[in-house]
Amino acid sequence: MKSRILLIGDILVDLSLKTKSQKYKLRFGGIIHAARYLWSAGVEFDVAFFAPAYLKSNIKKCLDNLHCRNSIQLGEVTGAPYIILIEEVKEIGDQGYEFLLRDDIKIEYNADGLRKLKNLHYTDVFFISGNYLLQEIINNVSAERFHLDLANNVEQAVDIPLGGIKLDTLFLSTSSGLFKHEFKNSFSKFAEIFSPYSKRIILKENRGGSRLYNFSTTKCIKGFTQIQSITHSVGVGDVFDVAFIHSMNFRTEEESLTIASWISSEYASTTFPDDFREGVNRVLNSSIERLMKLKGISVPWEDRSKINIYIAAPDFDFLDTSEIESMCKDLEYHNFSPRRPIQEIGFMEKDASTSKRQELFCKDMQLLEGCSMLLAILLNNDPGTLIEIGIAAERRIPTLVYDPYGIANNCMLTQIPDLLSRDKDEILVEIFIKSDQLINGKMQ
């Protein structure tokens, strides 16, 4: 049967800020990310949205360009320009979204829009939570299946306002407030919280894959991330969701997770719509059996804390250690366990005795022994850092070197590690790849 999908949510302006390595990028966000997939895949869809009045003509132009069949404004946003400033597009760490004047947002609901919506019927309706009240809208929609991404705005499971409707799919990500509030180190217990609300839950785990739990079949299915060089991660989760929803019209859950993973990887690799459409069409033309066979990366959230990462660096209080602190913060954001020997074991005084030196050395080596990976951060040519790189590599511990200032020149230093890079995203991706190899027994 032909699918007719309705997207409901906010339409905002995403502005990715200029950095040393990226240009400004101004485009529509919110539910437009999901709309870009439906346009790319040639799926018939409508949009019901909330936005400020000043964006009306630009939204119309954008939706016309995406071949949206009907667009219905459900509410007008006042008090804020609905612009999000994005400091860090790749979600290496916390992305630092700046939602301008968010505390002053008000929504005036449009009764005509709601009436118009009541007369339409869909195969699937997909809500992306936002600043609107879901309970004001959900009972005005007629559809065979309801899906919801609790992106933000809901911190506790008891707050999910569904007006008595049971969802087909509830999407959550490890970046959401709800996940951070409710997850207690067990996916099955976490999933169980949502059984009154939905037939299945999908947890999206950033670069670490995804997991689906179906409450009727009690089946848990693992989805794999396709890691490639990414341009951004803004809206990638929404594209994953809608690709899954659309695919479920004619594929199994496992196949749909695979498709969603490949499509979202395509979205993350470009911000150019025609490039994305070409990528989508290539994925959809490929054999699903082959895509499934290739698998990808799976590093479940709760397993990451077991990955102890030895931070080899001149972590001294007389140096600027902001690069070390920032890297450790990013690793912790993804639930890895960075271990900072100088912070944990102590700093050696200038006139330390031989026995004190031996004690510190032994403790350092014990800590390294207990780590599954070494990440060196080159702030200067600190001999301790360089020696630890050599020791880890000789012991076949995965050894990565982050060189933010581009100081590595010596051939032993450039050739010994598994990866040496100035690019933090490349380092993070490699940590996910190595973790996948460690967790899933793929080490060479």
Add this chain to the structure above:
Amino acid sequence: MGSTGTGHFTDYSDNQRPRNNEDPSEPHETGGRSGNDKCQRAFSTNLEEVASSQYLIQNGYLPPVGTNVFISFNERIVAETEDGVCIGFLPTRFNYLLNCIENGFSYSGVIARSNSIPLPSLTIDVNPG
């Protein structure tokens, strides 16, 4: 103070406006297409699992520099000799090549580096077409 180039939305499909994405002085990205198709990109990479590859096990030595290689799919993205013998696997970040291969692209190249010490390792240079 001058404008920084975020004056209007530009990332529409088939946008006809002239683009300056190659110009580093242009502060913003515009247009529907980047003009950079990853399936058409040449690349160079170290191979994985060379030490346990079919070629090394069969021959007891690594293929020399200059040997022709072909990329194919056999549950993973594989580098093979002309005779179809696996010399190693491409790293995970090249998984996207499956979609390219499935859509008619083919890839071949040569071994650029071949070393047995300290561990068996191969680097390949690959071109589409």
